[in-house]
């Protein structure tokens with residue numbers, strides 16, 4: 001393992017996450033029910049979005065993840081803020097959007113405003129899509145979304161969340177393979193009060209095992225920021241399993257990586273930006 005590169009992404013204040021819908025979400029996925037929006041800064045107006053961007057720049061930050069809650073069709077109204085995003089990019093910041101199911105026109109509008117990265121949550125199990133995500137979508141719609149973003153000139157960054165079962169995982173990997181996508185952001189369900197995940201904890205070895213399988217089959221894995229921080233051994237196990245980028249690692253993990261001969265580099269941005 002000695003000398004291998006390990007990239008540590010620190011996106012706290014230097015690349016904050018903002019929600020263009022505040023705490024509102026109509027999709028209400030079973031594992032989130034909009035709760036995760038409370039960890040983001042609410043920027044529902046053009047002024048508040050610009051103010052947060054300028055605060056980030058003044059602090060020495062490099063960009064924003066612009067996200068929010070979705071409508072019942074899985075669309076996050078990020079493109080409604082394209083003018084503000086254009087100003088943010090022209091002022092020297094980078095933007096990653098989590099826009100959900102958007103059409104070609106919206107994707108093009110976002111690309112024209114300077115967006116490069118589009119975070120895409122990938123699911124392929126029909127039951128998960130319907131019963132957990134509450135979406136009237138087919139598995140093929142995820143492939144179409146990836147194509148739409150690419151045709152508009154954007155870079156789709158696939159996110160795979162572990163905890164939705166093997167069928168969803170394996171079919172999602174097959175989709176990414178068929179699209180020639182090598183980079184994956186891996187997330188893992190977090191126990192969230194008021195949702196079906198409350199009181200359930202992911203198994204560290206199962207997460208690491210999935211990452212090992214992905215790495216062995218040629219994927220380049222990033223351990224993204226949505227994961228259960230109470231799983232103290234998770235980060236190191238995921239690195240041992242092949243993850244070579246990790247969002248917001250603990251100090252103990254950084255020490256371990258240095259002591260174990262990794263060539264550690266840091267990136268003060270959202271982990272999607274290096275992909």
Ligand code: SF4
Pocket residue numbers: 025026027028029030032033034035036037068069070
């Ligand atoms: S669409 Fe996003 S914010 Fe809304 S419930 Fe699902 S994961 Fe949470």
